[in-house]
Amino acid sequence: MTHDGFLAATKPIDHDKSVDDGIRSCLQLASGKSFITFAGAGSGKTYSLEKALDYLKGQYAADFSKLGKQVAVVTFTNNAANEIIDRVARDPIFAISTIHSFCWLSIAGFNEDIRKWYLATIPDEISDLEGKEHRGRAGAASEARKRNIARLTDKMEWLVQPRSFIYDPNGVNSAQNALSHSDVLKIFAHFLTTKPMMGEILANKYPFIFVDESQDTDRSVINSLFDLQKKQANTTVIGLFGDTMQRIFFGGEPQLGISLPENWTEFDKHLNHRSGRRIVGLGNTIRNDDDCRIQYAKDGAEDGLVRFFLIPHGIQNKDEIEQSIREKMAELDCDPAWNSPRTDETAVLLLEHKMASRRLGFEHLIEALSISVRIKDHIFDGDSSDLNYFSNIILPLVEAGEAKDEFQVMTILRSNSSPLLEESTFSEGVGDPLLAARTAERAFRSKMLKNNVTFQEVLEVIAEHNLLPIPTKLRSFVSSQEDVDPGTGPKFDFSALEADTTISSDATQKDDEIDAWAAALKTPFQQVRGYRDYVNDNSIYRTHQGVKGNEFERVMVIMDDEEAGGFLFSYEQYFGAKDPSPSTIAKIKAGEETGLDRTRRLFYVTSTRAKSSLAHVIYSADVDKVRQNLLTRKLAKKEEILVFPFAKISDKEPT
Numbered sequence: 001m002t003h004d005g006f007l008a009a010t011k012p013i014d015h016d017k018s019v020d021d022g023i024r025s026c027l028q029l030a031s032g033k034s035f036i037t038f039a040g041a042g043s044g045k046t047y048s049l050e051k052a053l054d055y056l057k058g059q060y061a062a063d064f065s066k067l068g069k070q071v072a073v074v075t076f077t078n079n080a081a082n083e084i085i086d087r088v089a090r091d092p093i094f095a096i097s098t099i100h101s102f103c104w105l106s107i108a109g110f111n112e113d114i115r116k117w118y119l120a121t122i123p124d125e126i127s128d129l130e131g132k133e134h135r136g137r138a139g140a141a142s143e144a145r146k147r148n149i150a151r152l153t154d155k156m157e158w159l160v161q162p163r164s165f166i167y168d169p170n171g172v173n174s175a176q177n178a179l180s181h182s183d184v185l186k187i188f189a190h191f192l193t194t195k196p197m198m199g200e201i202l203a204n205k206y207p208f209i210f211v212d213e214s215q216d217t218d219r220s221v222i223n224s225l226f227d228l229q230k231k232q233a234n235t236t237v238i239g240l241f242g243d244t245m246q247r248i249f250f251g252g253e254p255q256l257g258i259s260l261p262e263n264w265t266e267f268d269k270h271l272n273h274r275s276g277r278r279i280v281g282l283g284n285t286i287r288n289d290d291d292c293r294i295q296y297a298k299d300g301a302e303d304g305l306v307r308f309f310l311i312p313h314g315i316q317n318k319d320e321i322e323q324s325i326r327e328k329m330a331e332l333d334c335d336p337a338w339n340s341p342r343t344d345e346t347a348v349l350l351l352e353h354k355m356a357s358r359r360l361g362f363e364h365l366i367e368a369l370s371i372s373v374r375i376k377d378h379i380f381d382g383d384s385s386d387l388n389y390f391s392n393i394i395l396p397l398v399e400a401g402e403a404k405d406e407f408q409v410m411t412i413l414r415s416n417s418s419p420l421l422e423e424s425t426f427s428e429g430v431g432d433p434l435l436a437a438r439t440a441e442r443a444f445r446s447k448m449l450k451n452n453v454t455f456q457e458v459l460e461v462i463a464e465h466n467l468l469p470i471p472t473k474l475r476s477f478v479s480s481q482e483d484v485d486p487g488t489g490p491k492f493d494f495s496a497l498e499a500d501t502t503i504s505s506d507a508t509q510k511d512d513e514i515d516a517w518a519a520a521l522k523t524p525f526q527q528v529r530g531y532r533d534y535v536n537d538n539s540i541y542r543t544h545q546g547v548k549g550n551e552f553e554r555v556m557v558i559m560d561d562e563e564a565g566g567f568l569f570s571y572e573q574y575f576g577a578k579d580p581s582p583s584t585i586a587k588i589k590a591g592e593e594t595g596l597d598r599t600r601r602l603f604y605v606t607s608t609r610a611k612s613s614l615a616h617v618i619y620s621a622d623v624d625k626v627r628q629n630l631l632t633r634k635l636a637k638k639e640e641i642l643v644f645p646f647a648k649i650s651d652k653e654p655t
Contacts, residue, residue, distance in 0.1 A: 072210065190224075322556070326339060357531075
């Protein structure tokens with residue numbers, strides 16, 4: 001079946017079988033056949049990786065177990081690592097970890113070498129900051145540079161003595177001996193290229209090293225692995241899996257795939273198993289301005305539906321408009337699921353987390369906490385221990401009370417070391433050892449019935465009745481709870497909260513956190529529901545970047561530069577509504593990456609998440625220019641573009 005530029009051609013479902021066969025031919029000990037596999041959206045990259053791991057398990061599991069060798073599988077995120085771990089049934093032959101953990105495990109214990117690395121690199125960093133400070137102006141940036149210079153100077157003095165180093169995967173430990181994410185990668189790459197013994201140890205431990213999402217993996221790490229393979233070609237095989245068009249994070253190697261080291265084999269997967277022909281065709285058109293790689297839809301694939309909804313800036317009732325668009329998509333596609341979306345089948349993709357916080361009703365909580373840059377950087381990681389206290393402990397307690405589920409209430413209190421369930425309290429209860437806990441929980445439940453009860457009021461009722469331990473940082477905002485041992489309940493690690501109060505030596509940073517929580521505690525507690533649903537992926541809202549690797553039956557992409565307020569991406573420029581800036585033009589002439597390149601890749605990623613139905617919602621300052629741009633570049637057909645106010649379905653142009 002041919003294509004018309006909008007509908008992708010189709011191929012048999014086994015079209016890429018030769019790729020998996022080719023990868024298998026490389027998977028022999030000391031084969032010298034390292035490889036890179038390019039796999040576009042929906043082409044089965046993870047399937048190929050899994051097939052390779054299954055083959056290695058069958059060939060070498062017994063021998064590797066005896067010799068203490070493993071197959072290293074390096075991923076970009078914890079979620080990706082967990083998915084692969086589940087797929088290989090946690091077999092010990094495989095060492096599966098994120099890139100940061102892999103690099104840290106490789107350099108951990110080399111304390112003197114790490115100390116010398118810092119002593120060699122920090123002076124250059126200080127010199128660079130001093131140069132910028134000399135050329136710069138007074139203001140917030142200047143103050144930040146001065147603080148960094150002081151911090152690095154202190155660290156140089158601290159490094160005079162031999163030290164040991166640690167790595168905090170959560171990235172919240174700022175102690176002198178804690179390595180940052182970026183430093184772990186830099187040190188690993190430096191050691192691997194300058195210390196032959198480390199390369200020998202790594203190659204002997206891991207005869208096969210696979211890197212998933214290689215396009216986003218730090219360029220210094222990728223290039224150090226190229227160097228390792230060159231020096232240890234007869235010892236280790238390295239396999240890279242990825243797609244350069246889906247490079248949306250900073251730090252990846254932009255030349256990956258353009259120039260490969262000698263003796264590397266390149267494999268290409270062309271069949272999209274996921275999407276309808278129209279969606280695959282749109283992905284191909286987007287790639288025409290980049291690497292021109294073409295995908296096919298599988299034989300028998302449906303056409304699928306794509307629509308572009310153009311809306312002028314200044315519209316106030318965005319929620320209503322976006323709901324009406326979902327209703328229109330339901331009519332166009334004869335698919336009522338657009339009107340009652342399930343989170344595993346439908347996704348609404350937003351540029352920034354704050355756009356989700358407004359739509360889910362927890363924007364005031366986020367605005368307050370964002371006063372602190374330190375808190376702001378980790379709000380949406382789901383790793384904020386104080387926020388988790390409210391979302392993972394207090395909110396479930398509220399919900400159990402609402403359901404009048406006394407067993408669940410007591411389970412939550414017991415699991416989180418309620419002082420009211422201690423043995424000494426039991427002895428005070430005459431006839432009913434749970435009387436104190438029941439009384440306190442009823443008072444708590446009564447307080448929660450109040451409209452717009454605040455986080456502050458929630459803390460106060462917990463403290464007043466000694467219902468649960470309160471984290472150290474939050475305890476300072478209430479006065480009626482005696483200091484109690486926070487315990488070590490299995491569902492919540494209070495030791496992490498204690499650590500939070502000592503991890504920073506910057507008094508200003510601590511003050512910012514106090515100010516942020518003081519403001520946040522004044523906001524309505526019910527906002528924590530939206531926050532919990534969002535960080536746990538229990539809402540239809542996700543970010544453009546965070547959805548990479550996922551797929552959904554139906555996808556709505558919200559493109560609104562004005563609301564997002566970012567500067568790394570510009571759909572207005574990409575769709576021709578706004579002229580490129582002078583700096584963008586200069587970068588284009590110099591052959592450097594621009595925001596347009598990043599936006600194109602992000603547009604590709606979001607467009608190719610959909611299996612059958614895709615709605616692009618574009619808010620613009622110049623709707624007419626966007627419409628003409630879509631038509632000129634053949635991103636859309638005339639009848640696929642709907643301009644606000646949208647016509648009724650019966651008024652749409654014939655296809």
